[in-house]
Amino acid sequence: MKEISPFSPGRPVPVEYFVGRKDEINKLIKGIKQTSVGQNINAFITGERGIGKSSLALFVKYLLENDNSLLPKDIKFLTAYCFLGPAKTLPEVCKLMVEKLISSIRDESLWGKIKSSLNKYIDSIGLDLFGIGVKVGFKKDLEDLPSDFYSIVKYIWNMVRDKYKGIMLVLDDINGTTKIEGFSMFLKSFIDGIAVDYKERLPLLFLLVGIPERMDDLAREQPSTARIFDVIDLRLMSKEESREFVNRALESVKTGIAEEALNFIVQYSGGFPALLHEIGDAVYWTDRDNYISMDDAIDGIMVAAENVGRKYFHRRLYKEMQSKTHRRILYKMARSQKEILTRKDILAMLNDKERKVIDTFLNKSINRGILRKLERGEYEFPSKLFGLYVLLESIKEKNKPRGTA
Ligand SMILES: Nc1ncnc2c1ncn2[C@@H]1O[C@H](COP(=O)(O)OP(=O)(O)OP(=O)(O)O)[C@@H](O)[C@H]1O
Ligand SMILES: [Mg+2]
Structure with a gap:
């Protein structure tokens, strides 16, 4: 009697069945290495629906969290993978990103400190009901979160920098988000903020994941946003x-x-x-x-x-x-x-x-x-x-x- 299929229709592929995408992975690995020596790399993983965008981004997340033959052992990143589907406003988008960043910090001894430093926005950080995931309780008023976002990421980086070589932030499922007023501007000023802070650049690998039309949305609001991102365009598999x-x-x-x-x-x-x-x-x-x-x-x-x-x-x-x-x-x-x-x-x-x-x-x-x-x-x-x-x-x-x- 068959029980589990090794195929995963409609879901990103599990790492053990991931095939191909060698050029794209090499490009991303190059970006990871650059990031780990203190640069900021931004890429847009794109291609038509179902072509394998999320699978590729999740594969890279896996590489940054686990030992593997593609990256040196000491290159590990704090990773925050955000499916932005439900986010309808800019503060909600930022909330999701901050939540994912914090919840990937497994060192409980840091939670108290982070909570009190970010107490303008955060009420609580603790284990979830089952003790598996991390739950972050936010305050109601998150209006200023977008303008404080860069400082918050920088602060989080400073808390974890002795353990990691960089941060990978992924925004996937950006369909509803690219049309939010101010989103494109926000991305641009966030990334400009990193460039301006030249004394100590945030080692951030920033990935957007979406169909090509989503970048058109961003470019419409702020033409130079599109130029910030290196495009990784996924094609059919051989x-x-x-x-x-x-x-x-x-x-x-x-x-x-x-x-x-x-x-x-x-x-x-x-x-x-x-x-x-x-x-x-x-x-x-x-x-x-x-x-x-x-x-x-x-x-x-x-x-x-x-x-x-x-x-x-x-x-x-x-x-x-x-x-x-x-x-x-x-x-x-x-x-x-x-x-x-x-x-x-x-x-x-x-x-x-x-x-x-x-x-x-x-x-x-x-x-x-x-x-x-x-x-x-x-x-x-x-x-x-x-x-x-x-x-x-x-x-x-x-x-x-x-x-x-
Ligand atoms: N490199 C790969 N090796 C094997 N299977 C893959 C690979 N990439 C994607 N798949 C499979 O193809 C299907 C589509 O993948 P995925 O969900 O990653 O695509 P997507 O481009 O993110 O789609 P959407 O635009 O709907 O979000 C899934 O069933 C996934 O398991
Ligand atoms: Mg996807």
Whole structure:
């Protein structure tokens, strides 16, 4: 009886299954080393949804907290990983950051001191109900917290500097936050504050994590904010990385896989980590004999298409595109497996009935976010995952018993 899947659809990948991203990790390691000798490094980890941003940032957090072969043993950082999702105002954002910074200080003897020094904002620091995490009690009035934020981080650094080489502060899930008025200015003046304090620079590795549009939000409010951050843009994983991941995941649960089934899974995930996990997980639960055959892989991919669709795209494909003819055109586009198609390419794939509606189809698809128009009459799916989902749905459609379509 199977109990735990080694795949983690919808959740950042556990460190032991993390694959690839060598260039990005090297870039970040370089930043960590620079930070540890007293510089401030700022980076924006970006890429489309589900590409692996949080997984990468969490992997780096792990490297900074645990011994590993990538970093010298003495390079350990105090790390604060903030999911900003619930924060709606600037003081709330700062509250979250201060809370995460303090709660990662495991040395209880420091808590009393920190509490009394920061008593303008903090009421209590103690263990949580279960004695596992640290709970920080804040005062009600946090209005001035943003303007005091730099001094607070500096103060915390001074409390822990004999134990660590730097601080890593991560702001993830910044979707709602980048639109908060003053957020972009706040980031800029916080980072400028570090630069101005040249006598003793705060060794801060500051990471923002979000889709590319979030940096556009920041740039709109304060154009120079964007320039402060080095961009780390995550792309699809290579075939080798995808294979390595599936092999490693399956090995850990003592499950074998046929070569053609592995190729099939890797091909349909298209290097998209989110889809690789969805497919892997579905295949894993479909299999009954701890050996993934081609049949298991096909069944699993059908299930994955359902899951992915339900989670992300069902509405876009079926509600926004009611016409079966339009959908058939879309299927043909997806099946061509070309990333970019011209109008001429599309026409070449269509029958007469479909050709007649090509312009209505293109207009509707663009208006509803189903396709994106590039320069010179080229078209693409707005995300690879969506393109792959359409492809999986088209395979399902093709395999449906006749008469049910
Ligand atoms: N390097 C990796 N190795 C293996 N699996 C990965 C890797 N990176 C990401 N994944 C998997 O891909 C999926 C998406 O990853 P993650 O949540 O990190 O993406 P994200 O870019 O942060 O997404 P979102 O924009 O929704 O926050 C998850 O199922 C995760 O487990
Ligand atoms: Mg994420």
